[in-house]
Amino acid sequence: MTEADHVKAIHVFNEKNPQPHVFDARLGPRNGKAVVATRIKLGDSQKIIAIAETSTGQFWSASADVIVTLAACIEDIT
Amino acid sequence: METGFRPGTNGRIIPRNIIERFTATWNGAEIFRMEMSPAIAANPFVSFFAVAKESGTIGLRWTGDEGFRVEEQVAVTVG
Numbered sequence: 001m002t003e004a005d006h007v008k009a010i011h012v013f014n015e016k017n018p019q020p021h022v023f024d025a026r027l028g029p030r031n032g033k034a035v036v037a038t039r040i041k042l043g044d045s046q047k048i049i050a051i052a053e054t055s056t057g058q059f060w061s062a063s064a065d066v067i068v069t070l071a072a073c074i075e076d077i078t
Numbered sequence: 079m080e081t082g083f084r085p086g087t088n089g090r091i092i093p094r095n096i097i098e099r100f101t102a103t104w105n106g107a108e109i110f111r112m113e114m115s116p117a118i119a120a121n122p123f124v125s126f127f128a129v130a131k132e133s134g135t136i137g138l139r140w141t142g143d144e145g146f147r148v149e150e151q152v153a154v155t156v157g
Contacts, residue, residue, distance in 0.1 A: 017117050018083045025126070026111040030104065032129040036112070039119035041081075
């Protein structure tokens, strides 16, 4: 993570939610390392895809299969 | 929180209500920003790294739908 070569963004997507986009994280050399953690909602087992964008214009991607045993985001509808 | 995809009891879609943006600054300079979609959790605990170069103030700002806005400031001392 130097000024000349760093990860400037991490974009995360899902396969099956109504909207594929989950979040964009904007990073810079001040972060030291390109690691972000958060909590997301998934209605079903699916693949999660992360794309890292570097300051040199490269894109790196990785994916993970996530198993959802129970859709638990059922809140009271008022 | 509301995703904006669920109908309410009257059949109409309940308007989206999420935290849309989180910004972190160190002595006023932005060091981290995150833009979120409805797939984010109701309580999106976010963690990230920052290199501690100088003492000062870390500013944290969360903004979202329905005028949601929270700001926190934390003083840090780099020895």
